Amino acid sequence: MSGLTMAQQRMSDAGVAQRAIDVFSSFYDQLEQGATGMIPESEIDPLVDVDHAGAISLSDEECRAAAAVTAVIKLNGGLGTSMGLDRAKTLLPVRPDLTFLDVIAGQVLAMREELDVPLPLLFMNSFRTRDDTLAALEKYDLAVEGLPIDFLQNREPKLRADDLTPVDWPADPSLEWCPPGHGDLYTALEVSGILDALIDAGYRYATVSNADNLGAAPDAAMMGWFAASGAPYAAEVCRRTPADVKGGHLVVRKSDGRLVLRETAQTPDEDAAAAADPERHRYFHTNNLWFDLRVMKQTLQERDGVLGLPLIRNTKTVDPTDKTSTKVIQIESAMGAAVEVFDGATAIEVDRSRFLPVKTTNDLLLLRSDVYGVGEDFRVRAQADPVPLVDLDRRFFTTISDFDARIPSPPSLVQARSLTVKGDWRFGADVVVRGDVTLEDSGESRDVATGTTLG
Numbered sequence: 001m002s003g004l005t006m007a008q009q010r011m012s013d014a015g016v017a018q019r020a021i022d023v024f025s026s027f028y029d030q031l032e033q034g035a036t037g038m039i040p041e042s043e044i045d046p047l048v049d050v051d052h053a054g055a056i057s058l059s060d061e062e063c064r065a066a067a068a069v070t071a072v073i074k075l076n077g078g079l080g081t082s083m084g085l086d087r088a089k090t091l092l093p094v095r096p097d098l099t100f101l102d103v104i105a106g107q108v109l110a111m112r113e114e115l116d117v118p119l120p121l122l123f124m125n126s127f128r129t130r131d132d133t134l135a136a137l138e139k140y141d142l143a144v145e146g147l148p149i150d151f152l153q154n155r156e157p158k159l160r161a162d163d164l165t166p167v168d169w170p171a172d173p174s175l176e177w178c179p180p181g182h183g184d185l186y187t188a189l190e191v192s193g194i195l196d197a198l199i200d201a202g203y204r205y206a207t208v209s210n211a212d213n214l215g216a217a218p219d220a221a222m223m224g225w226f227a228a229s230g231a232p233y234a235a236e237v238c239r240r241t242p243a244d245v246k247g248g249h250l251v252v253r254k255s256d257g258r259l260v261l262r263e264t265a266q267t268p269d270e271d272a273a274a275a276a277d278p279e280r281h282r283y284f285h286t287n288n289l290w291f292d293l294r295v296m297k298q299t300l301q302e303r304d305g306v307l308g309l310p311l312i313r314n315t316k317t318v319d320p321t322d323k324t325s326t327k328v329i330q331i332e333s334a335m336g337a338a339v340e341v342f343d344g345a346t347a348i349e350v351d352r353s354r355f356l357p358v359k360t361t362n363d364l365l366l367l368r369s370d371v372y373g374v375g376e377d378f379r380v381r382a383q384a385d386p387v388p389l390v391d392l393d394r395r396f397f398t399t400i401s402d403f404d405a406r407i408p409s410p411p412s413l414v415q416a417r418s419l420t421v422k423g424d425w426r427f428g429a430d431v432v433v434r435g436d437v438t439l440e441d442s443g444e445s446r447d448v449a450t451g452t453t454l455g
Contacts, residue, residue: 003165004028007157010166014177017191019305020154024180027331030311032164037311039262041271044251046281047259050237052349056225063224068117069204070223071293072108073189074211075182075335076133077126077153081320083361084399088129090211091136092358092400094367095374100211100358101133105140106378107217114377115220120203123150123211124188126179146201151192156180158318161327169318169326176318182210182287183309183333190300199293206296208335209288214367214380215356216288225348232295233345235259235336237283238355243389245276248285248336250347259345261285261336265312283347285336286355299341307341309333356380361403362390369410388416388433393441396424411448416455428452 001009004025011021030037080089090100098106108121121142125133130152142149155177157166169175180187185208189195198206205226209216216236226234237250248263267275274280299307312332319325339345356372358364366372371384390413397403406424411431413419419433423441428450435455439448448454 003159003163004032007159007166010157011155014155016154016156017187019191020156020180020184020187022304023184023187023306024156024331026306026308027311027333028159028164031159031313031329031331035311035313037266037313038268039251039260039266039310040268041274043255044253044260044262047237047250047252047283047347050283050347050349053222053225053236053351056221058221058224058228060220062228063220064115064117066205066223066227067111067115067119067218067220069202069227070117070218071120071122071198071203071206072218073122073124073185073206073208074104075185075208076123076129076150076211077179077182078210078212079126079128080400082359082398083364083403084401087132088125089358090129091132092364094214094364098374099136100214101136103214103374103378103380104211105137105142108142109140110377111218111220118144119218120144120147120198121149122147122194124153124182124185125150126153127155144201147194147197151188151194153179153188154184154191156331158316158328158330161315161329164329167318167326167328172319178330181312181314181330181332182335183312183337185335186296186300186307186338187305189296190305195293195297195300199297204293205290206293207288207290209286210357212359213287213355213357215352215354216286217354217379219354222290222348222350226290229346231290231344231346232292232342233339234290235261235339235345235347236286236288236290236350236354237347238286238350238352240278240282240284242278244278244284248287248334249275249281250283250285250339251281253340259339259347260310261334261339263312263334263337265314266310283349286350287336287357288350288354289336289339291338291342295342307338309337309341353382361397361400362392364400364403365390365392365407365410366413369413371413384414384416386417388413389418391418391420393422393424397421411454419454 314330416433420438424445
């Protein structure tokens with residue numbers, strides 16, 4: 001029995017929808033043929049001359065009309081394993097009394113009240129994040145008639161790197177499975193019935209973002225812009241800085257002039273320097289995107305559920321905490337890669353305020369500090385310009401448990417330019433950081449006393 005047949009059987013036995021199996025099979029064929037998904041610099045041109053969201057000029061009524069037919073989708077499948085978590089990252093507090101989920105719910109409820117629009121909120125959960133997320137959201141009246149508040153991301157087998165058969169891991173069979181990357185969004189929307197349900201209920205557009213990016217709040221002006229653009233699909237991009245060397249960026253494919261998303265994993269090593277040059281490639285992809293629900297449905301129907309997103313070949317170990325465990329390949333795709341699927345797809349530059357992802361405890365410290373404020377509308381706004389740079393020693397601050405033990409109360413950073421912590425430091429309450437501060441490593445655990453002003 002071939003590796004593909006074994007994988008298909010395993011997915012079928014687990015109740016995975018046939019459309020999702022078909023998408024996996026398409027990617028498997030590419031993988032078996034040696035596809036890497038690489039996008040060389042020689043085959044693309046940089047993206048230039050992107051319109052800015054600050055130039056949007058629409059009436060309040062035009063924006064409200066667009067908001068009335070827009071749905072908000074949040075990707076919530078991440079466990080925050082890089083920070084030592086084993087549950088949804090969005091359950092983390094960003095304020096003593098507010099988690100990511102509380103802020104997201106608050107943003108949506110505030111817009112519903114302000115504009116008198118239904119504004120459905122849908123979470124794409126994974127099988128690992130669903131139960132905790134739904135339990136945390138029970139206290140909110142989020143449901144819109146005829147629609148659930150979540151749908152499940154699909155799952156697929158991890159493949160042995162040596163022969164592309166599904167890996168077996170009796171020590172923890174759940175580790176035999178992985179999500180297919182957030183490019184699974186479109187398949188999951190279709191097979192769950194959510195895509196049809198939204199269209200049948202009269203919704204026309206979707207705005208999508210990562211749930212750990214609280215900057216991507218529902219925005220009526222952006223909704224009005226997308227509706228007025230007539231585009232089937234749009235990506236939000238930001239100007240890159242020298243700090244933005246990782247992550248996806250939009251480029252223009254020479255062969256057909258289409259916008260294409262190039263992720264770091266799709267960049268050949270010899271092109272890494274060019275790809276990281278913010279003067280050459282000016283914009284990075286925020287993973288905030290927009291699409292026309294009807295066009296998405298039609299395209300999926302025409303392609304039998306297989307959009308044809310580029311393959312991302314992700315090599316890992318079956319147990320991510322054990323680097324000696326079996327090497328595996330995870331077949332993935334990026335949802336932003338759909339920009340190349342649609343004729344007339346476009347991009348719009350947005351302010352950095354719409355990109356506040358939390359990928360490390362450095363990001364979390366900034367978000368918990370007074371650098372950001374949470375308004376009555378639950379929008380997260382910077383109180384400092386520029387936002388200071390934070391660099392915490394990874395040996396002592398990488399996991400949430402270590403981070404919370406050492407910084408139980410975030411210092412004031414609104415007057416800081418940078419905070420660099422080297423070594424094992426523990427912060428007391430009411431610490432203030434001003435200017436540029438570096439705490440050096442003495443080789444011993446040290447304290448920053450309560451009430452200390454640094455800098």
